[in-house]
Amino acid sequence: MTPVVHRVVGRIQETDDVTTLCLEPVTGARMDFRPGQFNMLSAFGVGEAAISLSSAPGDRGPLRHTVRDVGAVTRALCQRDVGDLIGVRGPFGSDWQVPQRTVGTAVKDVRDTVVIAGGIGLAPLRGAVHELVAASHGGGGRVFLLVGAREPSQLVFNDDMEAWARDGARVLVSVDRASPQWHGRVGLVTALLSDAGFDPANCRALLCGPEIMMRFTARALVDMGVAPEAILVSLERNMQCGLGWCGHCQLGPFLLCRDGPVVPYAGIVSQLLTERER
Amino acid sequence: MSTTIGELVASHPFMAGLSADDLALVVGCARNTVFQPGDLLCVEGASADTFYLIRRGRVSIDVHAPGRGSIVIETVGPGDVVGWSWLVPPYRWTFDARARDPVGAIAIDGACLRNKAGADPALGFALLSRVSTELLARLQATRMRLLDLYGDHSER
Amino acid sequence: MAKSNNPSVSSKVQLGEVVVLRLDGLDSLVARLTALGFETKGPVVRDGAVVPGPITGVADLPVGVHDEQAPGSYRLTRGDDGRLFDWAVGPGSWKAEFFPPSQEVWRAVKVGDSMQFTESAPLAPLAIVGARPCETAALDVLDRVLKDGAHRDPVYADRREGAFVAVVECATPASTCFCSSMGTGPGIEGGFDLALTEIDDARGHRFVVRAGSDAGVEVLSVLAHEEALDEDLEARGRVLDQAAARMGRQLQTEGLASLLARNVEHPRWADVAERCLSCANCTLVCPTCFCSDVRDTSDLDGTLERRRVWSSCFDLEHSYLHGGAVRTSASSRYRQWMTHKLSTWWDQFDTSGCVGCGRCIAWCPVGIDITEEAAFIAASDGATPANAVSKASAP
Numbered sequence: 001m002t003p004v005v006h007r008v009v010g011r012i013q014e015t016d017d018v019t020t021l022c023l024e025p026v027t028g029a030r031m032d033f034r035p036g037q038f039n040m041l042s043a044f045g046v047g048e049a050a051i052s053l054s055s056a057p058g059d060r061g062p063l064r065h066t067v068r069d070v071g072a073v074t075r076a077l078c079q080r081d082v083g084d085l086i087g088v089r090g091p092f093g094s095d096w097q098v099p100q101r102t103v104g105t106a107v108k109d110v111r112d113t114v115v116i117a118g119g120i121g122l123a124p125l126r127g128a129v130h131e132l133v134a135a136s137h138g139g140g141g142r143v144f145l146l147v148g149a150r151e152p153s154q155l156v157f158n159d160d161m162e163a164w165a166r167d168g169a170r171v172l173v174s175v176d177r178a179s180p181q182w183h184g185r186v187g188l189v190t191a192l193l194s195d196a197g198f199d200p201a202n203c204r205a206l207l208c209g210p211e212i213m214m215r216f217t218a219r220a221l222v223d224m225g226v227a228p229e230a231i232l233v234s235l236e237r238n239m240q241c242g243l244g245w246c247g248h249c250q251l252g253p254f255l256l257c258r259d260g261p262v263v264p265y266a267g268i269v270s271q272l273l274t275e276r277e278r
Numbered sequence: 279m280s281t282t283i284g285e286l287v288a289s290h291p292f293m294a295g296l297s298a299d300d301l302a303l304v305v306g307c308a309r310n311t312v313f314q315p316g317d318l319l320c321v322e323g324a325s326a327d328t329f330y331l332i333r334r335g336r337v338s339i340d341v342h343a344p345g346r347g348s349i350v351i352e353t354v355g356p357g358d359v360v361g362w363s364w365l366v367p368p369y370r371w372t373f374d375a376r377a378r379d380p381v382g383a384i385a386i387d388g389a390c391l392r393n394k395a396g397a398d399p400a401l402g403f404a405l406l407s408r409v410s411t412e413l414l415a416r417l418q419a420t421r422m423r424l425l426d427l428y429g430d431h432s433e434r
Numbered sequence: 435m436a437k438s439n440n441p442s443v444s445s446k447v448q449l450g451e452v453v454v455l456r457l458d459g460l461d462s463l464v465a466r467l468t469a470l471g472f473e474t475k476g477p478v479v480r481d482g483a484v485v486p487g488p489i490t491g492v493a494d495l496p497v498g499v500h501d502e503q504a505p506g507s508y509r510l511t512r513g514d515d516g517r518l519f520d521w522a523v524g525p526g527s528w529k530a531e532f533f534p535p536s537q538e539v540w541r542a543v544k545v546g547d548s549m550q551f552t553e554s555a556p557l558a559p560l561a562i563v564g565a566r567p568c569e570t571a572a573l574d575v576l577d578r579v580l581k582d583g584a585h586r587d588p589v590y591a592d593r594r595e596g597a598f599v600a601v602v603e604c605a606t607p608a609s610t611c612f613c614s615s616m617g618t619g620p621g622i623e624g625g626f627d628l629a630l631t632e633i634d635d636a637r638g639h640r641f642v643v644r645a646g647s648d649a650g651v652e653v654l655s656v657l658a659h660e661e662a663l664d665e666d667l668e669a670r671g672r673v674l675d676q677a678a679a680r681m682g683r684q685l686q687t688e689g690l691a692s693l694l695a696r697n698v699e700h701p702r703w704a705d706v707a708e709r710c711l712s713c714a715n716c717t718l719v720c721p722t723c724f725c726s727d728v729r730d731t732s733d734l735d736g737t738l739e740r741r742r743v744w745s746s747c748f749d750l751e752h753s754y755l756h757g758g759a760v761r762t763s764a765s766s767r768y769r770q771w772m773t774h775k776l777s778t779w780w781d782q783f784d785t786s787g788c789v790g791c792g793r794c795i796a797w798c799p800v801g802i803d804i805t806e807e808a809a810f811i812a813a814s815d816g817a818t819p820a821n822a823v824s825k826a827s828a829p
Contacts, residue, residue: 001539001540001728001740001742002539002540002551002553003551005549026547027548044549044730044732044738045732045738046730047728047729048728048730068756070756070757071756074756085544085548085549236755237753237760238752238753238754238755238760240726240727240728241726241728243583243584243585243587244579244583244585245579245580245587245724245726246726246727246728246742246745247724247725247726247745247747248725248727248745248753250747250770250774250782252778253781254781254782255782258583258584259782275698275699276766277760277761277762277763277766278698278760278761278766278770
C-alpha cells in the first residue's frame with residue numbers, strides 16, 4: 001500500500017472541473033500499463049482515489065491521469081501544481097484489450113472498433129484510441145470514435161480528436177446543449193451510431209461513460225447486430241485499495257478493481273446493469 | 279444518370295419495407311428538394327403542410343429566443359425525418375428546422391399523404407408505424423437528455 | 435477392565451500421532467509457546483463474553499464457563515465443573531488478531547524533494563490456544579482474500595504464516611451454530627498445528643491431542659504426554675457426535691449460491707429490511723468479513739499517516755460513488771451482505787464466505803437469522819415483489 005512518489009511535470013486544464021496531470025516518478029522507471037487500467041493516486045494528507053490512466057503505453061511522455069473534481073481527494077489532485085508530489089499505486093485492473101503496437105509485426109485483429117465515450121468517460125479510452133489509430137496504419141481495423149458530452153465546453157481532448165480524425169479515425173461528437181458557437185451535432189450519443197458506418201457484424205465496441213449511457217448504448221449496439229461478447233464496458237464503484245482487499249468495489253460476482261473495471265457486456269454484466277442497487 | 283423520385287423514396291430508411299403499391303402512393307405526394315446552409319425547412323408557427331426525408335446534410339431543430347438567437351435543440355441527418363406536425367391538427371410547426379449544410383431531402387406533401395392514408399387504412403397504419411418508431415426513438419433520446427447524464431451529480 | 439494410560443513422558447511424537455495431555459500439560463503448552471517467543475493468546479472472559487486475549491496458563495482460560503446463545507441473545511453462565519472449553523464462540527473472532535480493526539499502513543515525511551515512507555512494523559508471532567474449528571476455517575477464508583490472491587497483504591500474511599494454532603474441537607455448540615452444515619466443525623481434520631479435544635469422564639479431565647504440523651510435533655514432543663488409548667479415541671468420537679447432535683441450526687448449502695443469485699428481486703429482502711437496523715453488528719462479529727476503509731491523515735508536524743480500518747457494507751458510505759451511495763436501501767445492503775457471504779463469495783474466492791459460527795445470529799440486536807432467511811427464500815424460490823402483491827390481494 002506504499003505509493004511510488006511521482007512529480008507533476010505538467011497539467012492541462014481540460015474543462016472547468018477536469019484536469020489532466022502529467023506525472024513522472026521521482027526515482028525509477030515509468031510503470032508499464034495497458035489502456036483501461038487505473039492507478040490509485042494519493043493527494044498526500046487528503047486521501048487516495050482510483051483514477052484511470054489517460055495516456056497511451058506507446059507514448060514516450062509522462063503518465064497522464066485525467067481527473068474530474070467531484071470530491072475532497074479529486075479536488076486536491078486537481079489543485080496540484082507542476083513540481084508537486086503525488087503518490088501512485090498501480091496499475092490495477094483489466095484493460096480494453098486493444099491490439100498492441102509491436103514493431104515489425106502486422107496487427108492480426110482487423111475488426112472495426114467503435115469507441116463510445118460519454119463526458120469524462122473518454123479519459124480511460126484515450127490511450128486505447130491512440131493505440132487503435134496507430135494500429136489501423138499497421139493493418140488493424142478502422143476506428144470510429146463517438147463522443148457525447150453535456151455541452152461543448154465539457155469536451156475533453158479536442159486536439160487529440162482532431163489528430164485522430166486526421167489520422168483516419170471517424171470522429172463524431174454530439175452535445176446535449178449547444179452553445180451559439182457550436183456547429184456540430186446536438187443530441188444523444190446513441191444517435192451517432194447509425195451514422196458512424198462501422199460494420200456491426202465485424203466490430204468490437206468499447207464503452208465508457210455514465211452507467212445509464214452505457215446501458216442504453218450497449219442495447220442499441222446489440223439491436224444493430226453487434227455481438228454482446230464484442231462489447232466491453234468500463235464500470236465504476238467505490239475503490240479504496242485497488243488490491244481486492246477492501247471490498248468496496250463489489251458488483252455482484254465482481255471485485256471491480258480485480259475483475260474490472262473493463263468487463264464484457266455479455267451475460268451477467270448486462271443483467272447487473274439493469275438491477276437496482278447493485 | 280439520374281435517379282427517379284420513386285427510387286429516392288424507396289431507398290430512404292424511413293420507407294424501408296413498404297409495399298410497392300404503398301410506395302407508389304407515397305411517391306405521388308413526394309418531390310426532391312435541396313436547401314442551402316441557413317435555409318429554413320420549417321418555420322415555427324407556420325402551417326405544417328410538408329415533411330422531409332433527409333438524404334444528405336444536417337438539419338437543426340431550433341427555437342428562437344430573444345437575446346439568445348436560435349437555440350439548437352437537436353440535429354438530425356441522413357436517414358432521419360424532419361417534421362411530425364403535418365400529421366396532427368392544427369398542422370402547425372412548433373420549431374424551426376434549418377439546414378446546417380447543403381441538404382438534400384425528399385419533401386412530402388402532408389395533406390396529400392393524409393388524404394391517401396385516410397382512404398387506405400393499410401397505408402395509414404404502415405406510415406403511422408414508421409412515424410411511431412421514429413417518434414419513440416426521439417422521445418427516448420429526449421428523456422435521456424433530460425437526465426443530464428454527464429452532469430456533475432456530486433455534492434461538492 | 436479399562437487399561438490405564440502410560441505414565442506421562444516427554445518423547446518425540448509423530449505427525450498425526452494422537453496423545454493425551456492433562457491439565458498440567460496444557461499449562462506447559464502455553465508456557466512453552468511463550469518461551470518460544472510467541473505472543474500467546476486464547477479464549478478469556480472479558481466484559482461478560484468469551485473473547486481472544488493474552489493467556490499465561492490454564493487459569494486464564496474460561497474455567498467452568500458456559501454460554502446460552504439465541505438470536506439476539508448471548509449470556510455466560512458459570513458451573514462448578516472445571517471444563518475449559520464448554521462454550522461456543524463469542525463476539526470476538528481471531529480475525530482481529532491478523533487483520534486489526536484499525537491498523538497503521540504507513541507513515542511518511544517529506545525528505546528533501548521527495549517522501550520517505552515507514553511501513554508498519556511486523557507484529558510478533560502469535561500462538562493461539564483454543565481456536566475453534568470454525569475459526570480456523572474462517573482464517574482459511576480470509577487467507578484467500580488477503581494472502582493468496584494477486585496481492586499479498588504483508589502484515590496479515592506474515593502474521594498468519596508465523597502463527598501457531600492449537601485448535602480445540604467443539605463439544606458444546608450453541609443454538610445459533612451451524613458449522614456442521616458448512617463442513618467446518620465441530621471436529622477438525624487438518625489446517626492446525628495441534629488439535630485438542632477436551633474430555634472429562636471417569637478416566638479424568640484430559641485432552642486428546644493430535645499434531646498437524648512439524649511445529650506442532652516439535653512443541654508436543656517436549657510436553658509431558660501420555661499415549662492415547664482406544665478409550666480416549668472413542669471418547670473423542672462421542673464428544674464430536676454429541677456436538678453434531680446438539681447443533682442448533684442448519685443451512686441447506688446445496689444449490690444455495692445459485693438460489694440467491696436468481697432471487698435478487700425476492701420480496702424477502704424488503705421484509706428483512708423492515709427488521710434490519712443496518713447496525714453492522716453482523717459484519718463486525720463475522721470472522722470472514724474483510725471490508726475496510728483506507729484513511730489518510732496528516733499531523734501538524736507534517737507527518738502523514740495511512741490507516742486501514744474495518745468498514746461494513748451496511749454503512750451507507752460503503753458504496754459511495756461521486757454523487758451518492760449505490761446501495762441506499764437497507765434491503766439492498768442486507769442483500770449485498772448475505773448474497774456475498776453465501777453466493778458471490780464463491781465467484782470471487784471459490785469458497786463460501788460463511789463458516790456457520792452463528793455469531794451474526796446471536797449478535798444481531800433484532801435476531802435476524804441468516805439460516806432462516808436462506809430457508810425462506812429456498813421455500814419461495816422465484817417470488818417477486820409483483821407476484822407477492824398479487825398473492826396478498828387474492829381473495
